[in-house]
Amino acid sequence: MTAGTDEVLSFDEAMEKYDPVLGFEVHVELNTRTKMFSSAPNAFGDVPNTNVTPVDLGLPGVLPVVNGVAVESAIKIGLALNCSIAEKCYFARKNYFYPDTPKNFQTSQFEDPIAYDGSIDIELADGTVFTVEIERAHMEEDAGKLTHVGGSTGRIQGAEYSLVDYNRAGVPLIEIVTKPIEGAGARAPELAKAYVAAIREIVKNLGVSDARMERGNVRCDANVSLRPHGREQFGTRTETKNVNSLRAVEHAVRYEIQRHAAVLDSGTPILQETRHWHEDTRSTTSGRPKSDADDYRYFPEPDLVPVVTDEAWIETLRASLPEPPAERRKRLQADWGYSDAEFRDVVNAGVMTSIEDTVAAGVGAVAARKWWMGEISRRAKLADVEPSELGVTPELVVELQGLIDAGKINDKLSRDVLDGVLAGEGTPAEVVEQRGLAVVSDDGPLLDAIDGALAAQPDVADKIRGGKIQAVGAIVGGVMKATRGQADAGRVRELILQRLGVEG
Amino acid sequence: MTDLTRFSADALSRKLASKEVSAVEVTQAHLDRIDAVDGAINAFLHVNADEALRVAAEVDRARAGAETLHPLAGVPIAVKDLIVTRGQPTTAGSKILEGWQSPYDATVVSKLRAARMPLLGKTNLDEFAMGSSTEHSAYGPTRNPWDLDRIPGGSGGGSAAAVAAFEAPLALGTDTGGSIRQPGAVTGTVGVKPTYGGVSRYGAIAMASSLDQIGPVSRTVLDSALLHEVIGGHDPQDSTSLTDPVGALVEAARRGEVEGMRIGVIKELQGEGYQAGVLTRFQEALELLRSAGAEIVEVSCPNFRYALGAYYLIMPSEASSNLxxxxxxxxxxxxxPDGAPTIERVMGATRAAGFGDEVKRRIILGTYALSAGYYDAYYGSAQQVRTLIQRDFAAAFEQADVLISPTAPTTAFKLGEKLGDPLAMYLNDVATIPANLAGIPGLSVPGGLADEDGLPVGIQFLAPARQDARLYRVGAVLEALLEESWGGPLLSRAPEITEIAGGK
Incomplete structure (x- = not known):
């Protein structure tokens, strides 16, 4: 199947005729030390098939043991999503043959998820709030990773052979399932992105997942269906699997809405199926038919006992939860006195926490924002990393700002100092010393430069003597040029006026 | 010198402790016996001579060095080939595991090693423990030492026959629906299914996880108690393992008293379908127990009539997933397969060639019972029956301290006699299955020989969960009373096995 051959309607046209209904299944990989049911390390990027025990390979005779930390993480996620936590819940076996699943069944939860009936408020960029109802969050194990070699599609069909890495098999997963989301209208793609972003932020804030989408820590299956305006009954849905970036979630939902609209307009029914997302063509292709009668022969996992929670345990966990991200944002914006636009930029740039830490370390909120949104973000962009990953610590910003406040360096020089520190040349003070960047504060060299500048522009000097004080800028500029910017412009101005015997 | 293979494990333990014999002598005597008779019996799939002798020699050295040793150190043991062992093949009696070696030891095997018991080898069984005759082994049937044309019971026919033929003083079995107790009954040996969770299942290749239990096979009640204390106790690698200590089972077997004990005769486990000679020996056992001061009461378990049906839904359901x-x-x-096979075709061809008919039958049955649309009617109602059977037992144990029945309705049948009639084969487990469904412990002790065929009859005792000690108390009494009446152990009346040239 070639990608992108399907007819699509323009998004606006689709919206004129239809209401989209969304639904999401987000899989969150937990960052527990060990796997869901074994003592193997839960680690990303290691040599294939090294983080495995007999349990992870499904060898004859092995038995699973539930990871208690994973259960706590699941409860924390449930609480953060305002869910009820089951007093008693069971694991179940989901039976299907596939070589990435060592036992040919996945241990999951079926009828009794650990968390159910929750909701979260999703705030869109313009401040509109949508409440998304959460159906359930349940515990399960990840599958291994298959790499299909040969063949054109990268899929198992047509591959010459396939490689399997069981390091990921058994990594704890929490699957978060929404109830159908109605009423988003044309904002559906935006809401989709904002929802997944919110889940990612929540699990990261809880500390239960590394939440790195590029590593598959957070993976989204997006369900889309359309119904004509005014109709109650849902249309047939498709499920676009493994959409693994925030932008892709938005695009995939948008694309499926447009594709559904075109299919419905042509009078053909939507085929209930999974779809594959292609980032290159920004379109989906048909996966496999998915009916509600997919038969996984679920039954209670007889090798595990029920997970029993109690009120005291849950309340202890609830009390340990960090401040919810949305509330934290409100609090920080108020504390810092940023405008809505300023604050939104800070959030979008991903530097809110860095600013928080920097402010806590003693830099004013305005200066902190200037640093993180300015020089640090600019360098991060050049290095193609997140600002927080550039290696700039709050302490470094404190030191840089301190040097400026003390008049040792100016704004312009501080950029060179930052470069020097990032290049590993030492602390800011050391860089100032080694690069000879200190603002020239000895009046001797300055006076020489001033005399030079005055001599070069005698007409200007005359004007100043004549009382046109504002003309002093031209002389200051000449001095700054001569000192390669290493002078304190304020001090230079003072000295020029003194030299010419004029009162500033 | 007396034939060392004729002694009980307890007697060998004492002889070893007093240095009357060495562990190497004891182990060698059993290896010689295997050499001499196993060509006729086919109890062993693998004989582990070198390692067994090495462990025995270490025990002798340790004893010479006055090290403190476990009482069973140097007493050799055979292990059912469903239990994984490092350094020896584990086949589960199936072609699909031919040549496979486990990289890890089952917990019970680790315990045997810790007690320094030489492992004689791996014993034959029905493939994946599915059967009541050991005829479903992919490696040929085991023969009953009482009559080489008859079955040794199953699935643990190899362990029972090895012990009955004096090839080993002790063996490990597994019991899912009677696979320890029924072979015990038809070979004139003792077999115990502990309380579910009393012995770790880690490393026992699963047939039906909620029913499987490892237990001892021996020639005396005391020997089973000795072995039970070695293998029992909590295992963090088995989530269904009980946290209770294993209990004073040896003491119970040594004390052996029934004065004032209420013994309940299960009304539903006698009468129609039971061989006359079995019932005669059963009645005699009741009389002996009454004469020893026990109170014999009748109890009714009306739901037992559904037990076999429920068992043959739950067991294959779990097995279909486990396999x-x-x-x-x-x-x-x-x-x-030829051509360019897909992964599905490789899986299909492997399973078609690797599994025998009985295994396939149960996988198909279980897959069907778990299917969408059938689950409630089959698996669901079977689980309800299970609850009813547990209630029957609970009610019965209000009237009686232990329950009693024949272990199997008949003596050993002829090889091939029931192979074409799976239902007739299944009916052989009618008296043993309820204990597995309820998770309670059961013990089979030799009850004499049936008049009509001169073959062993087994008497089964059942106790409430975690009351395994009661079984040893009452079992030891009946054993003593019967041996007194016979003038010696039942097995001393077994015919000498015709030595067939070309033993292993």
Missing amino acids: AKYDGVRFGLRVV
Whole structure:
């Protein structure tokens, strides 16, 4: 199947005729030390098939043991999503043959998820709030990773052979399932992105997942269906699997809405199926038919006992939860006195926490924002990393700002100092010393430069003597040029006026 | 010198402790016996002579060095080939695991090693423990030492026959629906199914996880108690393992008293379908127990009539899922069909070639019972029956301290006699299955020989969960009373096995 051959309607046209209904299944990989049911390390990027025990390979005779930390993480996620936590819940076996699943069944939860009936408020960029109802969050194990070699599609069909890495098999997963989301209208793609972003932020804030989408820590299956305006009954849905970036979630939902609209307009029914997302063509292709009668022969996992929670345990966990991200944002914006636009930029740039830490370390909120949104973000962009990953610590910003406040360096020089520190040349003070960047504060060299500048522009000097004080800028500029910017412009101005015997 | 293979484990333990015999002598005597008779019996799939002798020699050295040793140190043991062992093959009696070696030891095997018991080898069984005659082994049937044309029971026919033929003083079995107790009954040996969770299942290849239990096979009640104390107790690697200590089982077997004990005769486990000679020996046992001061009461378990039906839904359901891992991808047999086979065809061809008919029958049955649309009617109602049977037992144990019945309705049948009639074969487990469904412990002790065929009859005792000690108390009494009446152990009346040239 070639990608992108399907007819699509323009998004606006689709919206004129239809209401989209969304639904999401987000899989969150937990960052527990060990796997869901074994003592193997839960680690990303290691040599294939090294983080495995007999349990992870499904060898004859092995038995699973539930990871208690994973259960706590699941409860924390449930609480953060305002869910009820089951007093008693069971694991179940989901039976299907596939070589990435060592036992040919996945241990999951079926009828009794650990968390159910929750909701979260999703705030869109313009401040509109949508409440998304959460159906359930349940515990399960990840599958291994298959790499299909040969063949054109990268899929198992047509591959010459396939490689399997069981390091990921058994990594704890929490699957978060929404109830159908109605009423988003044309904002559906935006809401989709904002929802997944919110889940990612929540699990990261809880500390239960590394939440790195590029590593598959957070993976989204997006369900889309359309119904004509005014109709109650849902249309047939498709499920676009493994959409693994925030932008892709938005695009995939948008694309499926447009594709559904075109299919419905042509009078053909939507085929209930999974779809594959292609980032290159920004379109989906048909996966496999998915009916509600997919038969996984679920039954209670007889090798595990029920997970029993109690009120005291849950309340202890609830009390340990960090401040919810949305509330934290409100609090920080108020504390810092940023405008809505300023604050939104800070959030979008991903530097809110860095600013928080920097402010806590003693830099004013305005200066902190200037640093993180300015020089640090600019360098991060050049290095193609997140600002927080550039290696700039709050302490470094404190030191840089301190040097400026003390008049040792100016704004312009501080950029060179930052470069020097990032290049590993030492602390800011050391860089100032080694690069000879200190603002020239000895009046001797300055006076020489001033005399030079005055001599070069005698007409200007005359004007100043004549009382046109504002003309002093031209002389200051000449001095700054001569000192390669290493002078304190304020001090230079003072000295020029003194030299010419004029009162500033 | 007296034949060392004729002694009980307890007697050997004492002889070893007093240095009357060495562990090497004891182990060698059993290896010689295996050599001499196993060509006729076929109890062993693998004989582990070198390692067994090495462990025995270490025990002798340790004893010479006055080290403190476990009482069973140097007493050799055979292990059912469903239990994984490092350094020896584990086949589960199936072609699909031919040549496979486990990289890890089952917990019970680790315990045997810690007690320094030489492992004589791996014993034959019905493939994946599915059967009541050991005829479903992919490696040929085991023969009953009482009559080589008859079955030794199953699935643990190899362990029972090895002990009955004096090839080993002790063996490990597994009991899912009677696979320890029924072979015990038809070979004139003792077999115990502990309380579910009393012995770790880690490393026992699963047939039906909620029913399987490892237990001792021996020639005396005391020997089973000695072995039970070695293998029992909590195992963090088995989530269904009980946290209770294993209990004073040896003391119970040594004390052995029934004065004032209420013994309940299960009304539903006698009468129609039971061989006359079995019932005669059963009545005699009741009389002996009454004469020893026990109170014999009748109890009714009306739901037992549904037990076999429920068992043959739950067991294959769990088995169908447990056996999914045998697919040729990671271990064991792999059959690659001609052409350019897909993964599905490789899995299919491997399973078609690797599994025998009985295994396939149960996988198909279980897959069907778990299917959408059938689950409630089959698996669901079977679980309800299970609850009813547990209630029957609970009510019965209000009237009686232990329950009693024949272990099997008949003596050993002829090889091939029931192979064509699976239902007739299944009926052989009618008296043993209820204990597995309820998770309670059961013990089978030799009850004499049936008049009509001169073959062993087994008497089964059942106790409430975690009351395994009661079984040893009452079992030891009946054993003593019967041996007194016979003038010696039942097995001393077994015919000498015709020595067939070409033993292993």
